[in-house]
Amino acid sequence: MKLQGKVALITGASMGIGEAIAKLFLEEGAKLVLCARDLGRVEAAAQRIGSTAENTLCLACDVSRREQVQALAQAAMNKFGRIDIWVNNAGFGLNDSIEKMDLDQLRLMFDTNYFGVMECMQAAIPVMRQQGGGDIVNISSVAGHICVAYMSGYGATKHALNALGKAARMELSRYNVNVLTVCPGYITTGFAKNMLKGSNQQRVGASVNYGVGPEVVARDTLNGLLKRKRQVVTPARYWLFIKLHENAPGLVEWAIRRNMKPTSQVLAEAAAKKSR
Numbered sequence: 001m002k003l004q005g006k007v008a009l010i011t012g013a014s015m016g017i018g019e020a021i022a023k024l025f026l027e028e029g030a031k032l033v034l035c036a037r038d039l040g041r042v043e044a045a046a047q048r049i050g051s052t053a054e055n056t057l058c059l060a061c062d063v064s065r066r067e068q069v070q071a072l073a074q075a076a077m078n079k080f081g082r083i084d085i086w087v088n089n090a091g092f093g094l095n096d097s098i099e100k101m102d103l104d105q106l107r108l109m110f111d112t113n114y115f116g117v118m119e120c121m122q123a124a125i126p127v128m129r130q131q132g133g134g135d136i137v138n139i140s141s142v143a144g145h146i147c148v149a150y151m152s153g154y155g156a157t158k159h160a161l162n163a164l165g166k167a168a169r170m171e172l173s174r175y176n177v178n179v180l181t182v183c184p185g186y187i188t189t190g191f192a193k194n195m196l197k198g199s200n201q202q203r204v205g206a207s208v209n210y211g212v213g214p215e216v217v218a219r220d221t222l223n224g225l226l227k228r229k230r231q232v233v234t235p236a237r238y239w240l241f242i243k244l245h246e247n248a249p250g251l252v253e254w255a256i257r258r259n260m261k262p263t264s265q266v267l268a269e270a271a272a273k274k275s276r
Contacts, residue, residue, distance in 0.1 A: 001029030002226060007080040009033040009072070011063050011120060012090030014041035016189035017139060020214035021087055021221055023049040026056075028222065033076040033083070035061040036090065063090045063116030073123040082131050085225065086124040088117045089139040093154045093191060095263055096198025105196050106153045113157035114164070121168065125177065133176030135225055138165045139217075142185045142233065145242045149256060150202045154195075158183075162231075169230060178228040182221050185238040186211045192267060201263035204256055210237075211270070 008025045012018040013034035022032055026049055034051075036042045039060035046058050057079050061072045076083050091113040094105055117138055128134030143151060144158030165181035172179060188211040192203065217234050224232035233239050245252040 001027075002222070003085075004029035006030045006084040007033065007076065007082050008085040008087065009035075009076050009083050009124075010087040010089060011035050011061065011116075012139075014038060014045045016191065017184065017187065017214045017217050018087070018089040019045045019049065020218040021089065022046075022051075024215070024218040024222055025085075026051055030085070031080055032056040033059070033072070033080070035059045035072055037062050063088075063120055064111040066119050069116075069119045069123050073127060077127065083124060083127050083134065084131075085135045085137065086120060086128075087137040087139065087221075088120050090116055091139070091157070093151065093195030094198065095150055095192075095195055095201045095203065096153075097150055097200035097202075098152050100198055100200045101153060102198060105198070109153055109196070110157055113154070114160045117161060117164065121164075125172065125175075128172075128177045129175045134178075135228070136168070136172075136177065136179045137221060137225060138179065138181050139221075140165070140181050140183045142183050142238045142242065144181075144183055146245045146252065148204060149260060150200065166230070180221075180224050180229055181231045182217065182224065183231065183233045183238070184217045185233070185235060185241075187214055187217055188212065188270070189214050192263070192270070197263060202260045203263045203266040204259045205261035205266050205269065210235075 003025055008030045010018050010022050013022050014036035022034055026032055034042050034046055042058045046056050059072055059075055061068045063069055094109050124136055138161055140161045141158040143155040144162040147155050162181055165179050169179040212235050220232050220234035
């Protein structure tokens, strides 16, 4: 097993990508520390993936609250004595136009998506330095490379997260701590359904046609982790969109504008496709 003897802490582990990563890591022999804001949902996810009290610790944690993050790290150390892998997956989206966006909601999203990751990294780094190394995995997004209309705030948090990961990797390499940034494209989870929605909601309708399950993200995350990569884009085909945007941004922006639909319609189409 590829993670035998490792201790992995995963935030936002109650569903979707976080749960899929937890399941794969468990299958590969890791001991788990799973957290989200709702303890009941974390415990339900732990039950679904087949973990036990011996190899898994479930906790409630709001990553935007430093005292809760510090308590999370301490609880992990108390149970397992080390933290080898820290996966920063907690986050959510905000779907609205720049003109109408609620700035309090935007600040709330930054508190979780960016500053929450900072809180977690500042808790993880001293532990990993003291034990001689470790791996930090930040779950970002293709939206951290390509700006999307009506998702500007979310994209801003992910652009910031990409910058944070690259800088941290340079700072921490001397301590044998690798920082991997994972950028998923459209993944068939509850993300779009659960994101905050403002008064002007639109989404890229064509993205529904390219969706893959969160297990794909989990597999690519594990591979990137084992190879101690700088960045993983998943599914890999999204590299084509990123490179096209770098070289012909006008063409990509035209395609995005052309495919915008009301969010309710995109969600309905995604639900219909899932039920087939």
